[in-house]
Amino acid sequence: MSIINKAAAIGGGVIGAGWVARLLLNGIDVSIFDPDPEASRKVSEVMKGARRAYKQMVPGGLPKEGKLTFAKTIAEAVADADFIQESVPERLDLKHRVLAEIDAHAPANAIVGSSTSGIKPTDMQVAMKKHPERLVVGHPFNPVYLLPLVEIVGGDQTFPEAIEVAKEIYASIGMKPVVIRKEIEAFVGDRLLEAAWREALWLIKDGICTVEELDDIMRYGFGLRWAQMGMFQVYRVAGGEAGMRHFMAQFGPCLKWPWTKLMDVPEFNDELVDLIATQSDDQAHGLSIRELEKIRDDNLVAIMDALSKQNKGKGWGAGALHKDYTKQLAKLAAKKPAASTAAEKAKASKPVKKAEKPKKKKKG
Amino acid sequence: MSIINKAAAIGGGVIGAGWVARLLLNGIDVSIFDPDPEASRKVSEVMKGARRAYKQMVPGGLPKEGKLTFAKTIAEAVADADFIQESVPERLDLKHRVLAEIDAHAPANAIVGSSTSGIKPTDMQVAMKKHPERLVVGHPFNPVYLLPLVEIVGGDQTFPEAIEVAKEIYASIGMKPVVIRKEIEAFVGDRLLEAAWREALWLIKDGICTVEELDDIMRYGFGLRWAQMGMFQVYRVAGGEAGMRHFMAQFGPCLKWPWTKLMDVPEFNDELVDLIATQSDDQAHGLSIRELEKIRDDNLVAIMDALSKQNKGKGWGAGALHKDYTKQLAKLAAKKPAASTAAEKAKASKPVKKAEKPKKKKKG
Numbered sequence: 001m002s003i004i005n006k007a008a009a010i011g012g013g014v015i016g017a018g019w020v021a022r023l024l025l026n027g028i029d030v031s032i033f034d035p036d037p038e039a040s041r042k043v044s045e046v047m048k049g050a051r052r053a054y055k056q057m058v059p060g061g062l063p064k065e066g067k068l069t070f071a072k073t074i075a076e077a078v079a080d081a082d083f084i085q086e087s088v089p090e091r092l093d094l095k096h097r098v099l100a101e102i103d104a105h106a107p108a109n110a111i112v113g114s115s116t117s118g119i120k121p122t123d124m125q126v127a128m129k130k131h132p133e134r135l136v137v138g139h140p141f142n143p144v145y146l147l148p149l150v151e152i153v154g155g156d157q158t159f160p161e162a163i164e165v166a167k168e169i170y171a172s173i174g175m176k177p178v179v180i181r182k183e184i185e186a187f188v189g190d191r192l193l194e195a196a197w198r199e200a201l202w203l204i205k206d207g208i209c210t211v212e213e214l215d216d217i218m219r220y221g222f223g224l225r226w227a228q229m230g231m232f233q234v235y236r237v238a239g240g241e242a243g244m245r246h247f248m249a250q251f252g253p254c255l256k257w258p259w260t261k262l263m264d265v266p267e268f269n270d271e272l273v274d275l276i277a278t279q280s281d282d283q284a285h286g287l288s289i290r291e292l293e294k295i296r297d298d299n300l301v302a303i304m305d306a307l308s309k310q311n312k313g314k315g316w317g318a319g320a321l322h323k324d325y326t327k328q329l330a331k332l333a334a335k336k337p338a339a340s341t342a343a344e345k346a347k348a349s350k351p352v353k354k355a356e357k358p359k360k361k362k363k364g
Numbered sequence: 365m366s367i368i369n370k371a372a373a374i375g376g377g378v379i380g381a382g383w384v385a386r387l388l389l390n391g392i393d394v395s396i397f398d399p400d401p402e403a404s405r406k407v408s409e410v411m412k413g414a415r416r417a418y419k420q421m422v423p424g425g426l427p428k429e430g431k432l433t434f435a436k437t438i439a440e441a442v443a444d445a446d447f448i449q450e451s452v453p454e455r456l457d458l459k460h461r462v463l464a465e466i467d468a469h470a471p472a473n474a475i476v477g478s479s480t481s482g483i484k485p486t487d488m489q490v491a492m493k494k495h496p497e498r499l500v501v502g503h504p505f506n507p508v509y510l511l512p513l514v515e516i517v518g519g520d521q522t523f524p525e526a527i528e529v530a531k532e533i534y535a536s537i538g539m540k541p542v543v544i545r546k547e548i549e550a551f552v553g554d555r556l557l558e559a560a561w562r563e564a565l566w567l568i569k570d571g572i573c574t575v576e577e578l579d580d581i582m583r584y585g586f587g588l589r590w591a592q593m594g595m596f597q598v599y600r601v602a603g604g605e606a607g608m609r610h611f612m613a614q615f616g617p618c619l620k621w622p623w624t625k626l627m628d629v630p631e632f633n634d635e636l637v638d639l640i641a642t643q644s645d646d647q648a649h650g651l652s653i654r655e656l657e658k659i660r661d662d663n664l665v666a667i668m669d670a671l672s673k674q675n676k677g678k679g680w681g682a683g684a685l686h687k688d689y690t691k692q693l694a695k696l697a698a699k700k701p702a703a704s705t706a707a708e709k710a711k712a713s714k715p716v717k718k719a720e721k722p723k724k725k726k727k728g
Binding site for chain 2: 014141142147148149151176178180181182184188189191192193194195196197198199200202203206207208209210211212213214215216217218219220221222223224225226227228229230231232233234236237238239243244245248249273276277279280281283284289292293295296298299300302303304305306307309310311316317318321
């Protein structure tokens with residue numbers, strides 16, 4: 001069950017709304033702040049999709065949804081939250097302003113997670129004058145309500161206890177926290193995505209393939225491997241009886257071949273944007289974003305469900321986690337509502353214990 | 365049903381044996397040449413794994429397997445083949461020797477596919493003195509008997525008809541042929557893999573994460589997206605209502621951020637190989653290569669099967685293909701064996717028609 005009593009979401013775009021959906025569907029109350037007048041509509045659209053996906057995951061009935069409140073200010077949103085997730089646009093000045101305000105008004109023991117996909121926590125927490133030690137990056141992957149991965153990154157001032165509590169918080173809502181060992185820009189997932197993306201742009205720009213052909217090469221090929229084993233384990237197996245060392249020795253030298261474009265950045269101009277946007281329109285074959293979103297979500301649920309039955313019934317990778325998560329949701333759904341508001345209140349005032357007595361971060 | 369009567373496999377390593385398995389399980393006779401004295405044992409190991417996976421795919425019973433013959437020479441292996449797949453190690457001099465011999469002894473209308481993952485067909489076909497026009501790259505992905513993707517690449521001398529026939533041949537054994545529009549080294553799939561691999565090596569070398577953590581970041585995160593939609597379609601959806609142009613505008617400029625390591629090649633020394641091999645041992649958690657291979661195959665079958673039921677029952681991506689392929693195998697299994705050897709012989713002498721009268725390649 002979740003260890004969060006009340007969460008706050010700052011920012012309600014695709015990522016922020018995804019967090020809101022995951023939290024609400026776990027029965028957690030959320031207070032959201034987003035200055036966009038369309039925020040309510042956008043969040044409810046995402047919520048609709050998430051609800052649909054979760055109904056497939058837990059056919060016996062979902063837990064009672066948490067309550068969503070739209071706050072007028074950041075101060076109001078975070079006032080009584082024990083977990084705050086920031087998902088505002090990727091500009092350092094904006095992150096500074098928002099985090100300073102969160103820090104000024106949030107309870108002292110609340111954990112602050114940032115959804116940034118690239119900015120170092122050290123560069124962000126300087127704006128937090130009261131408790132910079134409770135900031136972690138909690139970088140999720142879209143759709144946040146379905147994909148389990150969250151990369152956790154601490155900055156220079158982050159206490160190890162904050163990372164531990166963040167891990168527990170994210171795991172309690174069905175996620176797979178992976179703590180990044182050293183702080184670098186873009187962390188791990190986006191480094192890999194960026195490398196592939198840059199190469200993909202070259203391939204499209206040079207007319208080697210279309211975006212549809214490139215996607216087909218992924219989804220009929222190595223994408224099916226990465227969904228369940230990742231890259232290194234797959235190569236270990238591919239090395240066959242000779243093993244990983246053999247594989248490395250065989251393919252290592254290729255790295256030095258003069259595929260120079262791999263190292264270069266394509267010019268990101270209107271022509272390239274047009275080319276890709278047009279090919280992407282073709283690829284959609286008339287399906288709207290909403291239709292594609294449903295297909296994507298159905299596929300994700302189906303893949304995780306399929307993997308949950310593998311490995312002699314124990315589940316494998318995201319499937320093993322999916323098995324536990326859906327079980328947890330079903331259990332939560334079966335629970336009777338709390339008897340009194342007094343009990344609720346007593347619970348709500350209980351602080352996140354481990355964050356209370358932070359020790360100084362050890363230097364690794 | 366397949367349009368191949370008799371196939372030849374030159375090279376019986378992980379890839380070559382994977383081709384043999386796919387062909388035999390489609391009821392096609394294969395003659396293989398591999399000078400390795402262990403070849404027979406290695407191929408039968410792969411065959412065992414492939415048979416196991418196919419039994420899950422077609423629970424009603426598999427088609428009668430093709431006959432496997434070990435030839436003593438390339439000449440003997442290709443003598444009466446109408447489709448020849450070359451899967452020897454990635455050295456141009458070796459490819460030249462092998463392709464020259466294949467070309468000298470294969471029937472004039474046989475199609476020659478090369479499993480090379482990086483060498484341009486133009487650079488290989490110069491060694492074929494008789495019929496260089498029938499060489500295509502048919503680059504598969506491991507495990508060849510399960511992953512549907514095959515990248516088809518023609519060289520300067522390749523006739524368009526050879527590409528068409530190759531497409532039909534690969535499709536007839538359940539694969540997804542994607543024709544690469546311009547010939548470049550490493551084609552498309554391996555360009556993307558190489559970019560991600562190089563970045564991954566940096567992340568491991570610099571101690572940002574372990575190989576297990578990196579794999580988890582893939583398989584609990586974007587790997588689940590790529591298995592079903594690939595990269596561009598996923599970003600189209602992520603762009604939300606604002607669409608692809610918005611997504612591109614938002615993330616395009618990140619390409620210029622000074623993540624300099626993205627552009628560089630890590631030194632591939634013993635220390636790095638040791639680090640990765642050791643971490644890979646840890647990651648396996650005591651599972652042998654054979655056990656991991658079974659898990660991988662079970663997962664692949666389960667994912668494709670799950671996707672075959674999506675999209676209102678029509679199947680999606682590799683799942684739609686999987687649906688057709690398993691249906692085709694079941695139909696083939698239900699077929700009665702041919703009545704006479706005379707009929708078999710008559711069938712065997714029928715040439716691959718479209719390759720008989722090749723026209724000159726049009727310049728695009």
